[in-house]
Amino acid sequence: MEVLEIEGGKSLKGTIRISGAKNSSVALIPASILSDEGAVTLLNVPEIKDTDSLTDILAFIGADVERSTESMVIDSTNVTNKEIPEEFAKKLRASYYFMGAMLGKYKHAELFFPGGCSIGERPINLHLKGFEALGGVVTNIGKKYIVDAKELKGADIYLDIASVGATINIMLAAVKAKGVTRIENAAKEPEIVDVAMLLNSMGAKIEGAGTNLIKITGVDKLHGCSHEIIPDRIEAGTYMIIGAVAGNYLKIDNVIPKHLEALISTLEEMNVELDVGDDYVIVNKPEKYKPVVIKTLPYPGFPTDLQQPFSVLMTQAEGDSKITETIWENRFMHVPHLVNMGANIDVSGMKAFIHGPTKLYGTIVEATDLRAGATMVAAAIIAEGKTTITNINHILRGYENIVEKLSDVGASIKRVEVED
Ligand code: EPU
Numbered sequence: 158m159e160v161l162e163i164e165g166g167k168s169l170k171g172t173i174r175i176s177g178a179k180n181s182s183v184a185l186i187p188a189s190i191l192s193d194e195g196a197v198t199l200l201n202v203p204e205i206k207d208t209d210s211l212t213d214i215l216a217f218i219g220a221d222v223e224r225s226t227e228s229m230v231i232d233s234t235n236v237t238n239k240e241i242p243e244e245f246a247k248k249l250r251a252s253y254y255f256m257g258a259m260l261g262k263y264k265h266a267e268l269f270f271p272g273g274c275s276i277g278e279r280p281i282n283l284h285l286k287g288f289e290a291l292g293g294v295v296t297n298i299g300k301k302y303i304v305d306a307k308e309l310k311g312a313d314i315y316l317d318i319a320s321v322g323a324t325i326n327i328m329l330a331a332v333k334a335k336g337v338t339r340i341e342n343a344a345k346e347p348e349i350v351d352v353a354m355l356l357n358s359m360g361a362k363i364e365g366a367g368t369n370l371i372k373i374t375g376v377d378k379l380h381g382c383s384h385e386i387i388p389d390r391i392e393a394g395t396y397m398i399i400g401a402v403a404g405n406y407l408k409i410d411n412v413i414p415k416h417l418e419a420l421i422s423t424l425e426e427m428n429v430e431l432d433v434g435d436d437y438v439i440v441n442k443p444e445k446y447k448p449v450v451i452k453t454l455p456y457p458g459f460p461t462d463l464q465q466p467f468s469v470l471m472t473q474a475e476g477d478s479k480i481t482e483t484i485w486e487n488r489f490m491h492v493p494h495l496v497n498m499g500a501n502i503d504v505s506g507m508k509a510f511i512h513g514p515t516k517l518y519g520t521i522v523e524a525t526d527l528r529a530g531a532t533m534v535a536a537a538i539i540a541e542g543k544t545t546i547t548n549i550n551h552i553l554r555g556y557e558n559i560v561e562k563l564s565d566v567g568a569s570i571k572r573v574e575v576e577d
Contacts, residue, residue: 161546163537164569171566176557177201177386181351183251189231195381196232203557210248240267247272257329274526277485287327311336358382390416400440448476471511491529494522519544
């Protein structure tokens with residue numbers, strides 16, 4: 158098995174360039190099959206396991222994909238509407254975007270329940286409710302879903318929770334439906350705006366993406382286009398947190414600071430020195446950190462995906478910090494590993510109480526999920542001695558060239574093959 162070995166205690170200086178957003182790419186790749194004529198070119202596609210897995214699905218359904226460094230040209234001329242087998246679907250959560258895209262294109266989709274991080278129950282009832290409102294009939298056989306529609310018709314859909322996945326999946330299914338669809342209480346994440354921009358460049362008529370009311374006027378046909386994916390705000394945030402614990406003039410480049418306002422203001426509240434430019438943030442480790450209280454919320458609130466790495470910073474604050482997680486029921490799986498490294502953290506339900514400052518020590522820890530893995534990397538960078546991180550597949554699913562990016566700024570980090 159492969160592990161990450163990190164020698165802690167190095168200060169990080171230089172520039173880390175942020176890749177295209179994982180959570181945009183994983184929706185844009187399935188969205189591209191909606192083109193009726195012409196290829197879709199995606200630029201700034203991160204080279205991570207999740208985009209590899211989606212490329213495998215594209216190839217399986219017959220798309221012609223040309224992939225070169227950070228770009229993908231997807232020609233869907235020969236795509237056929239096949240059932241996507243379980244071994245493909247379970248590799249990542251976002252395989253379910255093929256449900257909306259297939260339904261939108263063929264009015265029929267067959268897909269197994271998706272995989273992804275075990276950070277909560279992760280139901281897809283709102284996606285299915287949206288498909289049904291558009292005229293789809295959903296059948297569930299074991300772990301498989303079949304959605305079939307005689308005709309897709311625009312509808313008013315209210316989401317009980319502002320779900321990122323449901324908002325995107327409904328957009329994909331509705332772009333070619335007859336008439337107007339309105340998604341109320343839509344999610345507002347930047348990735349949703351990115352998907353709407355791609356679809357509009359393909360000829361769709363979507364208004365209001367980025368607000369809680371999205372209006373989609375169905376069109377008959379979509380066509381190819383070229384689209385550049387936004388920078389990954391969660392990758393950027395992760396490296397900003399790493400900069401806050403170990404940075405000596407660490408520049409995080411190719412960032413949209415507006416997407417990171419909640420993190421930036423919380424870092425400032427903790428006393429972290431930041432220089433925020435138009436498309437970069439420079440981070441310096443301060444002498445002392447103030448403790449803070451955070452609550453994860455949908456965008457533009459503090460992102461749940463950064464709560465775990467942020468807890469490392471809280472272990473270094475002078476006093477008691479608190480995290481309230483409101484999105485996922487099971488997002489403190491990293492805590493026992495941080496405690497093994499020397500942190501003092503109590504978890505009660507969806508709250509974590511972090512008592513700092515504590516010194517961290519290298520040991521063997523596990524990446525229990527993607528962001529927990531990033532948390533272990535951040536902790537290892539400031540720990541005394543060597544940390545070995547197992548189950549690194551989770552990290553490689555979401556962080557492009559993490560070893561190279563961190564080595565280039567002075568971290569001692571390597572991938573090592575060890576016996577199981
Ligand atoms: N929910 C339902 N029913 C649904 C859909 C969602 O009850 O049909 C609930 C979920 O259980 C959760 C809440 O609604 O409690 C929000 O879920 P959402 O659908 O917004 O999340 P998602 O689309 O499954 C995306 C990201 C996650 C990120 C969340 C929240 C992708 C592929 N994943 O998940 O990213 O945490 O939005 O911002 O875009 C990550 O990158 O590490 C990650 C987990």
